[in-house]
Amino acid sequence: MNDTRRRMLTEYLGECWHEITDKGPYQSTCSKCGMTFGAIHTSDWDPAGFNRTFTTAQDMVDLVKRIERVGDLGNFTSFSYPKWGEYCAAHGYPKNKYGGHIAWLITDPARTCELIAEWMEGEHET
Numbered sequence: 001m002n003d004t005r006r007r008m009l010t011e012y013l014g015e016c017w018h019e020i021t022d023k024g025p026y027q028s029t030c031s032k033c034g035m036t037f038g039a040i041h042t043s044d045w046d047p048a049g050f051n052r053t054f055t056t057a058q059d060m061v062d063l064v065k066r067i068e069r070v071g072d073l074g075n076f077t078s079f080s081y082p083k084w085g086e087y088c089a090a091h092g093y094p095k096n097k098y099g100g101h102i103a104w105l106i107t108d109p110a111r112t113c114e115l116i117a118e119w120m121e122g123e124h125e126t
């Protein structure tokens with residue numbers, strides 16, 4: 001996932017997309033929220049590494065909780081269901097299998113996070 005989408009999803013969750021002022025290990029802070037990252041710096045420190053990747057199950061769960069809380073889960077389901085159909089057609093997978101859509105969503109968090117980003121971008125195009 002690109003940084004534009006990662007940032008959009010992070011802010012959708014109400015969290016800071018950290019922009020790190022690199023003052024070196026143990027001295028760096030986010031220029032927006034002031035959070036310090038000294039405690040977790042390592043020798044392979046990467047300023048971009050402090051933001052969510054949207055590749056993990058936790059990232060996906062947090063997004064789905066947010067979508068549900070704002071009442072958009074039906075809209076996302078309507079968006080993702082045909083995407084699942086396209087996936088099934090492309091992979092010779094039986095689309096009529098009960099629960100298949102849900103299983104498809106929850107077993108690949110990175111794909112689902114990407115799908116959520118795609119859905120959100122579409123919501124803003126109108």
Ligand SMILES: [Zn+2]
Nearest residue numbers: 016018030033
């Ligand atoms: Zn921050």
